[in-house]
Amino acid sequence: MFDLTGRYALVTGAGHGIGAAIALALAEHGADVVVHHGHSAERAAGVVARIAGLGQRATAVQADVTDTAQVDRLVAAATEHLGGLDILVCNAGHLVGRVPIGEMSDEHFAQVTDVNLTATFRTIRAALPALRTSGSGRIITMASLAAHNGGGPGAVAYAAAKAGIIGLTKGLAKELAPDGITVNALAPGFIDGTDFHATFSTAARREATAAALPVGRGGTPAEVAAAAVYLASTEAAFVTGTTLDIDGGAAPR
Template sequence: MGYLDFRDQVVVVTGASSGIGAAAAVGFAETGATLALHYHRNEEGVKHTVGAVQTAGGTASLHQADLADSKSADAFIDDVLAQHGRIDVLVNNAGDLVKRSPVADVPDEEFHRILDVNLTSVFALSRRIVPVFRAQGGGAIVNVTSIAGRHGGGGGSVVYATSKGAVSTFTRGLAKELAPEGIRVNAISPGVIKTPFHDRHTGDEQMTAMIATIPMGRTGTPHECVGTILFLASDRMASYVTGQIIEVNGGQLMP
C-alpha cells in the first residue's frame, strides 16, 4: 500500500454518522485500518458509514456516546480498548454549531453546550487517550477545527468560532507537551464544506455569500478533507509534523 498503510492499526473516528467523519472512516478503511466509529444520535447514519467501510474492504465497530460529557468520553475509549485491544489514531471530528444566534441572545445553557460539544469532547478524549499512547510508545491525534477559529465565523456563530479557535490552540499546546513521547497532535481546518452541518445551519443566501469569498468559487466536499487527515495520521508520511493546523478551504483564507 505504500506510504498510506494503516493495516494492523485501530483508528477511532468521532462523529462518523455523516460528513467529514464518515468520509474519513472510508478513507482509512481503504488503507487497511480497523475502525472504531462513534455516533451520538444518528445511528442510521453511522450504520450507513459501516456499510461504506465494508464496501471499501474494512471492518468497523460502533460506539454510542455523548462526548460533551467527559465520563461518557472515557467510557467510549474504554469500550474501544475492550473490543480492539489498542488505539493508534484518534480523529476528533465530532462537533456542531448547535444554533446560530447573536451573542446578545445566547443563553448560558447554549453557550456551555456549544463549548462542550466542540471543545470538552476534544479535551476529554485526548486526556483519556494519552496514557494509552504512552503505553504503546506513540500515537497520533488529528483534531477537526474550522476556518471559523481564525476569522471569527459567519453570522450568528461567534461562540462556535470561539470553541474552534480553542481547539486549534489546544492542538498546538498538546503537541508541544507530547512531542517528546512520540505522540503527534495536528488538526485539519475545513472551510465551507457541503455537509449536513450547513444543511442544518446555513440558509441559501448566507451560503451564496460565503461562496463569493472562496477563490475556487465553490464549496468543498467531505472527501476533499480526507487526504489531509490521512496524511496527518500517518507516521510514515508525517512523522516530523506536529502542532500544525492545515487549512482546507479552497483559498478562502491563506494565513
Template sequence: MRFLDFSDQVVLVTGASSGIGAAAAVGFAEAGATVALHYNANEAGARHTVSAVNTAGGVASMHQADLADPDSAGELIDAVLAKHGRIDVLVNNAGDLVRRTAVTDVPDEEFRRILDVNLTSVFAMSRRIVPVFRAQGGGAIVNVTSIAGRNGGGGGSVLYATSKGAVSTFTRGLAKELAPDNIRVNAISPGVISTPFHDRHTGEQQLKTMLATIPMGRTGTPHECVGTILYLASDAMSSYVTGQIVEVNGGQLMP
C-alpha cells in the first residue's frame, strides 16, 4: 500500500507561486495528484511552479485570484471544478505579513488587509469548499498557520501573529464542525523557513536573533514542510487525525 498516493485526486494549493506553497504543489505532483495552483500577483512564479510540477511528471493548472476579496474564493473554486471536475484536498497557504511595523503605526486599512490576506482568505476558501466536499463524501483541508500564532511573532509582526493565531483556532473549531461529514481539517505551523517571505520582511540582524532560539541552529526549507502537509492530507496516513496544529520549527517551540 502506498501511503502517500494521491493518484486520481485533485489538490488545490493557494499561494503556490513560491515558498511553501510551491514546494507543496510539487510534492503532491510527485505523489500522483493533479494540482491546481493559485497565485495572486506573481504570475512568473506560478509558471515556474507549473514547470516544476511538469518536470515531476505531474499535471498542473494555474488560477489567479486575490483571496483578500472573499468573493474571489468562490470564483477560484468554480474555475478549478470546471477545469478538473473535483477537488479532494484544499491547502490554504496564501498569506503575508504585509510589512513589519509597530501596532501604533498601523493604519486601519492595513490592519484590515492583514486580516483579509491571512484569515479572511482561509475562511472564504473553507466556506466555499465544504459543499463540494460534502457532495463528494469527504475531503481534507490543510491550513498553513505560523509559530507566530503561538509566540506573538517577531518585532513588528503583532497583527500577522494575531491573524495566524486566529487561523489555528479556526482550524480546531472547523474540524469539530465538519468531522461528521468526513472532512478533516488540520494545519501545519512553520517556524523560520527560508522563503521569499523572510527575504521581504526580515533583516539580517533579526534573522540572527531568531536563529539563536532554534535548537537545530538553522532555518528550515520549504521542502521540509511538505511531508507534514502530505501526511495531513492523506487519508491513508492520517484518517483519524483532525483539529491538529503540527509544529515544524527545528525545536524553536515545543508546546
C-alpha cells in the first residue's frame, strides 16, 4: 500500500521538522522529492542526502514563499529537475511571533497571513499546470489545531491564517476535482521536537501541553508524515476537501 514509485513531489519548508519528515516519508515510499527551504540550506542538504541514501532523486531549492517571482522559480526548478510534478505539499509557514491583538500592527497581521495563507495560494497557483498534466495530482496543505481552537496566547493572526487554509482547501477541492487533483489539509496539534514549539513555547509549557492531551503525549513529525503519505497515495483518490486532525484528541469536536 501507499506505493509512490515514479511519483514526483515538491515539499515546501522541508529543511527541518514536519516538512523534512514528510519529504523523507514520501521518498521512503518511492517518490522523488524536491526539498524547499527558506533559510536552512545546511539542514535541507542533509535531507537531500538522506533521500539519496534511500535510492531516490532529490535536490534542495531555496525560495522566499512570500515572493511570487521566487515561488514561480521554485516550482519551475522543481518541475524541471523531476520531469513533472504529481504531489505538492505546502508545509511552509510560521507563527512569526506571539502578539496580543491590542498590540498587533497591520504589518504583523499581514506578515503572518502572507507566510501561511497567501504563500500556500501562490505555490498552488504556480504548480497547477504541472499537477493538471499529471492527471492524478495531490495537493496537501498545512492547517493547524489553531484553526479549530484559536491557538495559544498571541496567536490570533496565525489561527486566522490557518483557518483560511482550511477554507482554501475545501474550495480548491471542488474546483480541481475535474482535473483529477485532490486537495486535503493536515491539521497538526502539539508535535514535539520541532523548531516551532522550541522557539515559541517554554519547556514547562510544552511538557504541560503534552501531558494534558487525551493520549498523554505529544505527536511526532513522523506521525504527521504518515498522514501525508496516505493523502498522496492512490488509496486516497476518493478523499478530497477534508482536514485530517493529527492532535492526540485535542481538537474540539
